[in-house]
Amino acid sequence: MAVGGIGNCDGVGGANQPMVTSRAAALPEGQSPKRLSKGEEIYQLTCHTCHETGAQGAPRIGNQEEWKERLKKGRKTLLKHSLEGFGLMPAKGGHTTLTKKQVTLALDFMLAKLR
Numbered sequence: 001m002a003v004g005g006i007g008n009c010d011g012v013g014g015a016n017q018p019m020v021t022s023r024a025a026a027l028p029e030g031q032s033p034k035r036l037s038k039g040e041e042i043y044q045l046t047c048h049t050c051h052e053t054g055a056q057g058a059p060r061i062g063n064q065e066e067w068k069e070r071l072k073k074g075r076k077t078l079l080k081h082s083l084e085g086f087g088l089m090p091a092k093g094g095h096t097t098l099t100k101k102q103v104t105l106a107l108d109f110m111l112a113k114l115r
Ligand code: HEC
Pocket: 006, 043, 046, 047, 048, 049, 050, 051, 055, 056, 057, 058, 059, 070, 073, 077, 078, 079, 081, 082, 086, 087, 088, 089, 090, 092, 093, 094, 103, 106, 107
């Protein structure tokens, strides 16, 4: 599951995911990231590409097993890694125009899915 590159995230999970997810890799034309306020929206547009499918070894959303070890670092460290990058995780998921607040909201959305 750890193999695959950026843009190669489609169809990994298969069932019930007929939607093409590659569009989520980029913010829609003309849509300022500043206007994205909700964590889920930000997640869908910026983190979903990797964290939905586990591309490149990204811990999948809602997968307690894959997040268990990471959660031990604490939310503060996870936020730092979200902002600055960590291993194959690009800083801010590669969307450098996101504000700290937006990244925080997206992270909190992912963490909330683990509860
Ligand atoms: C291009 C793919 C990609 C995108 C987009 C992406 N991530 Fe990740 N993320 C990864 C990978 C791969 C890892 C695992 C890194 C490792 O352990 O080496 C990871 C790990 C993480 C971790 C765990 C870090 C740790 O300390 O263990 C957090 C938190 C995280 N991502 C948050 C986010 C957030 C928030 C977003 C959206 C703003 C996002 N990611 C977007 C690929 C991505």
